[in-house]
Every structure is written in C-alpha cells, then in structure tokens.
Amino acid sequence: MTSNPQFDHVIPATASPTVEFVSQIHWNPSTEINPIAHRGLDRAWVREYSRALDEGGFDYTLVPYFSSSPEPFVLGSFVGAVTERIKPVIALRPNHTFPLVAAQKLATLDQLTEGRALVHLISGGFDAEQRRQGDFLTKDERYARTSEYIDLLRLAWTTKTPVSHDGQFYRFEDFGPGFATYSGEPIPISIGGESDAAFNIGSAKADWYAFNSGASLAQTRADFDRVAALAAAAGRPTPRFWVTFRPIIARTDAQAWDKAYDYAARAGKSAGAFKAAIAGKSATLPAQSEGARRQLAYAEAAERYDRAVWTGTTRATGGGGASTALVGSPETVAAAILDYVDAGASVVSIRGYDTLQDAKDYGQYILPLVRQELAQRAATGRRGSLQSEHLGYYSDEFNSAADRASEKVGALA
Numbered sequence: 001m002t003s004n005p006q007f008d009h010v011i012p013a014t015a016s017p018t019v020e021f022v023s024q025i026h027w028n029p030s031t032e033i034n035p036i037a038h039r040g041l042d043r044a045w046v047r048e049y050s051r052a053l054d055e056g057g058f059d060y061t062l063v064p065y066f067s068s069s070p071e072p073f074v075l076g077s078f079v080g081a082v083t084e085r086i087k088p089v090i091a092l093r094p095n096h097t098f099p100l101v102a103a104q105k106l107a108t109l110d111q112l113t114e115g116r117a118l119v120h121l122i123s124g125g126f127d128a129e130q131r132r133q134g135d136f137l138t139k140d141e142r143y144a145r146t147s148e149y150i151d152l153l154r155l156a157w158t159t160k161t162p163v164s165h166d167g168q169f170y171r172f173e174d175f176g177p178g179f180a181t182y183s184g185e186p187i188p189i190s191i192g193g194e195s196d197a198a199f200n201i202g203s204a205k206a207d208w209y210a211f212n213s214g215a216s217l218a219q220t221r222a223d224f225d226r227v228a229a230l231a232a233a234a235g236r237p238t239p240r241f242w243v244t245f246r247p248i249i250a251r252t253d254a255q256a257w258d259k260a261y262d263y264a265a266r267a268g269k270s271a272g273a274f275k276a277a278i279a280g281k282s283a284t285l286p287a288q289s290e291g292a293r294r295q296l297a298y299a300e301a302a303e304r305y306d307r308a309v310w311t312g313t314t315r316a317t318g319g320g321g322a323s324t325a326l327v328g329s330p331e332t333v334a335a336a337i338l339d340y341v342d343a344g345a346s347v348v349s350i351r352g353y354d355t356l357q358d359a360k361d362y363g364q365y366i367l368p369l370v371r372q373e374l375a376q377r378a379a380t381g382r383r384g385s386l387q388s389e390h391l392g393y394y395s396d397e398f399n400s401a402a403d404r405a406s407e408k409v410g411a412l413a
C-alpha cells in the first residue's frame, strides 16, 4: 500500500501540540445498545465508571444537564470525591441559577476538588425543553443572557471590592468579594452550539468552544476558522476547540465494522422506542437546535467521511445528541483523532455505546496511541507514521471491510 501524500512527516501549521480527553458521565449502566429499566442513579456504578475514566487517563468528564437528569453540581461533586485527577465539567443552564450563586457553587466545587472544576454553559437548543423548567425566552434571548452570565461569573470570581449591576437580565447591589476559586483565577468556561448566536457569543467570550457531534474535517476546519475570526474581532484569544465522537473500536478494522453495524441496529431499535415514548411532547425537538439539524444533514449527505467518520449511528438513531462514530481498529481511530488535532482541536471527547467497557478500552488502547504520537512530534518536530499507515477510507481494504459488514446486515434483514 502506498502512503497517502497528505500524511507525510510535516506537522500541519494548524495542529495543536497537545490534546486532552473528555468523557461524559452516565448515571447507570443503561445504554442505547442495551437499554435496561433502572430506577435512576446507580451509586456504585457511577463510582466504578468515574474511576475507570480516572485510571484510564481521561482528563475531564462532562456532567450533562437535562430536565430529567440528575442535578450536575451534586453529581459532579460526587465524581470529584471518588476520583483523584479527572475534572468534572458541569453543564449549566443559566435559567436555573442566578449567576453569582452559580459562581459560588463552582468555586466551592473547585476548592473541594483542588482546582478541578470547569463549566459548560448551555443556552438551550430546544424551546420545549427550556419551558419544562420555566424558561420562556427565545433562543436568541437565551444566548444574550448567557453573554451577560459569563461576564458576571468572571466578575464574581475576581472582584476584590463590592460591585452593583443593572443589566439586561440581572440586577444586584453591593456584591463582593465573593468566594474564590482554588487558584484564585476564573474557572474555564465552555460554550457549544452551531447557531449564529452560539458562534457569535461563544467565540467572543468562551475559553473553550465545543462541538457536539463530529463533522467532516472540511466543515470542522471552516467552523474553527469562523470561531477564531470572531474571537479576534472581539479582541479575545482563540478559544480551545473541543470535538466530540463516539468511537466503535475492535482489534481489527473488519471486526470494528461488524460491531458498528450491530450497534447501529440495536441503537436504532431503542431510539425508536424512545421517540415513540416522547412523541407529541417533543415533536419539534430536532428542528430547533442548529447543531442537531446540521448533524442530520451530514448523515443524509454521506455515510462515510474522511478517514473513519461514520454516520450510520446518526442515521439509525435520528441524531440529536452526540452520535457520529469513528470506526476501526485502535490505530485507525487514533489516526482519525489526530486528523482533528491537526485541524486544531485540543480537547477531544470520546464516549462509546457500551459506556463502561468503552471507557476502559479507550483508556487502554486509544489515549496512549494519540499521546505517544504527540510526544514523538514534540521530541522530533516530525509527524510519526500512525496516520500514513492506518488510512481508513483512504484505502480500498478499509472500504471493502465496511462494505462486507454492511452486506451482512442486508443479508440478515
């Protein structure tokens, strides 16, 4: 097999020299491919899962927020208490907590975990979900509120003297100094979303800019450029870029493809049941989040992108949250992650469909490969051979393995 010239030894100018890995907290063992009836939060399982992330070398874990989920500050505090190094990223919707109180809660968590707290601010992609907890603003208004919220979080963490504020959404008198963070510096703030309002506010104010479901490399590069230009126009440094994938890995590429089609079939069945259960209540969900809409559009446009991106899981489940897969052996998937690092991503979220086992597998097989490549680059100034030796769709063999797995599913149907 000849090397693809795209993957020679020259490190691209856009490449991030470092990468950190994020997962996401689940509160019981139920997954899309193996849904189980569960009463809610399984304490022992959350502890085991959190420790698996910690021991596997993950750096962060998102503690998500939904009106029907456990409360992320409480859950994040538990995650912090049962782990040594992983940093909980608290998903926070501004509508439910006054900003100065949120700053106080985050600083408390940060001190409890000795500097491990982060926050991901959610403006809300879906009116119906926001209204369930009393938030009746339009999406653009919600993003404007997030903008004021960020200013007030940073103010609360840094003001040394009392201040008063009379803004568009918040008003208070004589606040400060507040409760300090562990380092005394503001806690990093992440924003996600793919609407114009998300790009405008997130680029101008956030420390991290997050994308919820992996897109093609071309689209990702265009999005990164857009964020960088908007940040520069606002006089801010470019935020760190966070991309999200749900890898499906096995020992060989061919085995990973068999697993991928099996997972898509199983996840599709449970997504069908889930949609039937919420039909009527949330029938407008997918149309309102631009991120969700774009994800479905990618999936409709193509099933295979770049080295190893697969939208079969998005097609099967209808998307919505993170659903785009990277499929292949650990080497192929690590090479695909490096393609996004080369585009400028320095935060990579990977979580699977078999959550606990996948967290262990990624920690054992994926993270070391990516880190080894970046260590080699730092030591030699040259790109290593992982990307040129594991070409994914850039090779005929990989496409044939995917075709064969796809045909097996057809034969079974």
Ligand SMILES: Cc1cc2nc3c(=O)[nH]c(=O)nc-3n(C[C@H](O)[C@H](O)[C@H](O)COP(=O)(O)O)c2cc1C
Binding pocket: 062, 063, 064, 065, 066, 091, 120, 121, 122, 123, 124, 125, 126, 191, 192, 193, 194, 195, 196, 198, 210, 211, 212, 213, 244, 288, 289, 290, 291, 292
């Ligand atoms: C990495 C990441 C994690 C997210 N986690 C949540 C979450 O836990 N709960 C939620 O309601 N929205 C979550 N979102 C959604 C967004 O923060 C945002 O509110 C939504 O994408 C806005 O829609 P837009 O794409 O139309 O701008 C997440 C987004 C990203 C990028």
